[in-house]
Amino acid sequence: MTGTNGTRSPATTASPPASVHAADAPKEAPRLRKPRGNTPGRPRRSVLLTVLTGLVLLYTVVPLVWLVISATKTQEGLADSSGLWFGDDFALWDNIGQTFTYDDGIFVRWLLNTLLYVVLGAGGATFLAILGGYGLAKFDFPGKRAVFAVVIGAVAVPGTALAVPTFLMFSKMGLTDSPWAVIIPSLVSPFGLYLMWVFATEAVPVEVLEAARIDGAGEARTFFQVALPLLAPGIVTVLLFTTVATWNNYFLPLIMLKDPDWYPLTLGLSAWNSQAETIGGDVIFNLVITGSLLTIVPLIAAFLLLQKYWQSGLAAGSVKE
Structure with missing residues (x-):
């Protein structure tokens, strides 16, 4: 290149673009976010939670272990051995036989009575909860908010608070000292109604019901053939709750x-x-203990057999889209 004075100026080198320098420059390593588990307070909370869970587990399991072990002992073995270890003689089958045959088999009669109360009381409560929950979830009518408030209020009222008024009402009707005095109050389950209401709201899509109605299905057919299969997990959940409540019911039969x-x-x-x-007294403690063990066996079997339906029923309706 020639300058103004005729001299040749040295060639200037073009500087590379900024993008080249940016490409050649070393990249800064990305900062890694520390996991939440490394925070100082996190391990302490985890250990505390584990300890509390272990205490609750011991509180729950130890009485059951004591009951199973004690049911294998004779009356003398209950006094001579430790409560959490087996005795010298394994008398479980003898205790079961004595429990079923004592006093002309009165234990069998009590077991059949309990099954009667569960089938009619808990089964009826579940059926009414299904009908009421489905109707409240899928139909609009005046006073629906008032019904919701009544149901929530009824859930908060303990059953023992209603036992005495129920007894006075049933005594005037002449139904005390009869199985109806236990069955009829068991038909009312506000918690089961509320649970089916919440479950039916999410489990039964409105589009499915409208499609069934467009195809010419009536309300009864739509409910039994379309909605009822979708409500199966919730039905099992409500049935388990009502069965346990009726099976363990003590205060109402006591006064009735x-x-x-x-x-x-x-x-x-x-x-x-x-x-x-x-x-x-003629009754010995090993019969009481064995009878208590036989009483809880059906409940444990029901929870184990219906566990998957029970878990899915509890989770349904908990997430809102």
């Missing part, structure tokens, strides 16, 4: 029933325990 032939297992075992604590 006087005839031992209509006692459920809870009231019958309480009567056996009172006799065993009385000096000169």
